[in-house]
Amino acid sequence: MAFLEISHLQKQFDNHQAVKDFSISAEQGEFITFLGPSGCGKTTILRMLAGFETPTQGRIVFDGKDVTQLRTNQRNVGMVFQSYALFPNMTVAENIGFGLKVAKVPQAQMDARVKEMLAMIKLDTLAQRYPWQMSGGQQQRVALARAIANKPKVLLLDEPLSALDAKIRVSLRQDIRALQRELNITTVFVTHDQEEALSISDRIVVLNEGSVEQIGTPSEIYNFPRTRFVASFVGTLNQLQATVVDAQAGTVRVGDQLLTSSNPMTGLEAGHNCVLAIRPEALRIEPAQPGQNAFTVVVEDVNFLGAVVRIRTRLGTEVLDMDVFNDPNQALPERGSSVVLGLAFEHLLILR
Amino acid sequence: MSTNTPKTSRLGAWIAMTVGASYFLIPLLATFEFSLRMRRGEYSFDAYRVVFADPQFQQTFGYSMGMALVTIVFGILLSVPTAYWVHLKMPRMRPVVEFITLLPLVIPAIVIVYGYLRMYNSSSVIPLTGSDRATDFLLMCSYVTLSLPYMYRSVDTGLRTIDVRTLTEAAEVLGAGRATILFKVIFPNIASAILSGAFLTFAVVIGEFTMASLLDRPAFGPYLQLIGANRAYEPSALAVIAFLITWTAMGLIQVFGRQAKRQPANT
Numbered sequence A: 001m002a003f004l005e006i007s008h009l010q011k012q013f014d015n016h017q018a019v020k021d022f023s024i025s026a027e028q029g030e031f032i033t034f035l036g037p038s039g040c041g042k043t044t045i046l047r048m049l050a051g052f053e054t055p056t057q058g059r060i061v062f063d064g065k066d067v068t069q070l071r072t073n074q075r076n077v078g079m080v081f082q083s084y085a086l087f088p089n090m091t092v093a094e095n096i097g098f099g100l101k102v103a104k105v106p107q108a109q110m111d112a113r114v115k116e117m118l119a120m121i122k123l124d125t126l127a128q129r130y131p132w133q134m135s136g137g138q139q140q141r142v143a144l145a146r147a148i149a150n151k152p153k154v155l156l157l158d159e160p161l162s163a164l165d166a167k168i169r170v171s172l173r174q175d176i177r178a179l180q181r182e183l184n185i186t187t188v189f190v191t192h193d194q195e196e197a198l199s200i201s202d203r204i205v206v207l208n209e210g211s212v213e214q215i216g217t218p219s220e221i222y223n224f225p226r227t228r229f230v231a232s233f234v235g236t237l238n239q240l241q242a243t244v245v246d247a248q249a250g251t252v253r254v255g256d257q258l259l260t261s262s263n264p265m266t267g268l269e270a271g272h273n274c275v276l277a278i279r280p281e282a283l284r285i286e287p288a289q290p291g292q293n294a295f296t297v298v299v300e301d302v303n304f305l306g307a308v309v310r311i312r313t314r315l316g317t318e319v320l321d322m323d324v325f326n327d328p329n330q331a332l333p334e335r336g337s338s339v340v341l342g343l344a345f346e347h348l349l350i351l352r
Numbered sequence B: 001m002s003t004n005t006p007k008t009s010r011l012g013a014w015i016a017m018t019v020g021a022s023y024f025l026i027p028l029l030a031t032f033e034f035s036l037r038m039r040r041g042e043y044s045f046d047a048y049r050v051v052f053a054d055p056q057f058q059q060t061f062g063y064s065m066g067m068a069l070v071t072i073v074f075g076i077l078l079s080v081p082t083a084y085w086v087h088l089k090m091p092r093m094r095p096v097v098e099f100i101t102l103l104p105l106v107i108p109a110i111v112i113v114y115g116y117l118r119m120y121n122s123s124s125v126i127p128l129t130g131s132d133r134a135t136d137f138l139l140m141c142s143y144v145t146l147s148l149p150y151m152y153r154s155v156d157t158g159l160r161t162i163d164v165r166t167l168t169e170a171a172e173v174l175g176a177g178r179a180t181i182l183f184k185v186i187f188p189n190i191a192s193a194i195l196s197g198a199f200l201t202f203a204v205v206i207g208e209f210t211m212a213s214l215l216d217r218p219a220f221g222p223y224l225q226l227i228g229a230n231r232a233y234e235p236s237a238l239a240v241i242a243f244l245i246t247w248t249a250m251g252l253i254q255v256f257g258r259q260a261k262r263q264p265a266n267t
Helices: A042-050 A092-102 A107-120 A136-149 A166-183 A194-200 A218-223 A228-233 B007-035 B046-053 B055-089 B091-106 B109-120 B132-160 B164-173 B178-189 B191-207 B210-214 B220-230 B233-262
Strands: A004-013 A016-026 A031-035 A057-062 A077-080 A154-158 A186-191 A203-208 A211-216 A238-246 A251-254 A257-260 A273-278 A292-304 A308-315 A318-325 A338-344 A349-351
Touching: A004 A042, A016 A042, A016 A057, A016 A211, A031 A042, A031 A194, A042 A077, A042 A154, A042 A186, A077 A136, A077 B164, A092 A107, A092 A136, A107 A136, A136 A166, A166 A194, A186 A194, A194 A218, A203 A218, A203 A228, A211 A218, A211 A228, A228 A238, A228 A273, A228 A349, A238 A318, A251 A273, A257 A292, B007 B233, B046 B055, B046 B233, B055 B091, B055 B132, B055 B164, B055 B178, B055 B191, B055 B220, B091 B132, B109 B132, B109 B210, B132 B191, B132 B210, B164 B178, B178 B191, B191 B220, B191 B233, B210 B220, B220 B233
Parallel strands: A031 A186, A031 A203, A077 A154, A154 A186
Antiparallel strands: A004 A016, A004 A057, A203 A211, A238 A251, A238 A273, A251 A257, A273 A349, A292 A308, A292 A338, A308 A318
């Protein structure tokens, strides 16, 4: 039996179905991310796991125990909020020790645990500071320490990095992941930032309008998106209108060029219109290779973005962006020139 | 870019302030000066000495201080959980609750106390006027009612400066029950707002006359009126003392209010 089981969870608010039949299982120590735009239901699901919202239907089980009807303070979960939610009247040490004090842990044990947590988040010297005397990144570390001090069964993080600036976000998410691995706590992380989700998750659940679009590893979600929404939400994507030539062979026509895809064309037949998706980094400027598509495009623009150079091209009436790593020793194509692009068969995605 | 306020508008503001302050301060200074004239031919604090030595002053002031403290405690225990619950669970009820708490400002004190006498007289089902202690309790309830607009608004304003819902959820997820959340998280974070309400309540109770007089309790308000009707210099001294007490309470509100601004509650 999985450590965390969510079965057919639903949530209705008045006339609005915020969550429609959500199910997932997670093993002990797994890091699951709920990813999606605002209003997709990810925070509502998290709040149902925490006990702040009661599901309209469905079941939540932690480590074999059905917690669906239990109050929040009976579930033994830890939670980190977007706004940190540190208690302003308490010092860092008091904040971290709050849950332990509520649980009537003996003072000596409590002090030792608080000290351990402070060392873990590398804020040993700030024990007597108040939240308003610290930066956002420090406050969020304290919030994390407070959430795990009680050794919760499940750790819930509700967009914990959204209020922080970009550099702090990157370093703190690595710290969160390292800590989670060390403690082996089953974790549910909510974010709308795809880079965050891709970089630290074991699995990602992409949500849209209360429904699950796709569940998979970061690599699966990014490289093999199953729906148009997942493909366009996660990463940059070129989308092309095409016509199916031979569904069995996987051949499609874009303008006057024929392309081949090794991905299934379920439900499509010759003459049907479809949408193709190509990641910009999947394209290469090179002559035709075996097992690869090769097609001629016209270069419209070349944009230097630092580590990456984005080349805008045109294939018939379709615009195609390709990304190449910046290499000062390599000449870039001129605007207006024709080049041959290579694309592996498996990288030509067919979207539903 | 510097802003140059025209000299004429600054002068106008100063004139208005001076006139307003004079309207208030001159009678007060005159009262103070009169209170120093008890000894013929020279200024002295004899009137103040007589007042402080008066056993009735000590008794009534002590009684009103005690009533003020009890009123403050009851007022806090009533207002804080109510305001907290409204903020957390019933935000739509806020205008209704605010209206109710403002009613004591609209209904005259004499009407309230007359209602009390009708409902709680010695021949009713709850004969609160049947004994001194019970009447004290009734007086305390009337003071809580009178000070409700100030106490509740203060507490409500304090709660608006913190994220009540998120702090509550954070505490709940750490295993805390409602009572722990209220006393360990909410109360401390609105302490300065509660204190502001407390000092306002104190000022109201110390000077209150109607309720205490009609319920025949030995409070400071009726004592002020009695002295005013029978003596000359002592009422002026008492008026100055009453002003000083009120100003001290207002000053303490400012001190605690400034402390709260220095420590932002929202993190």
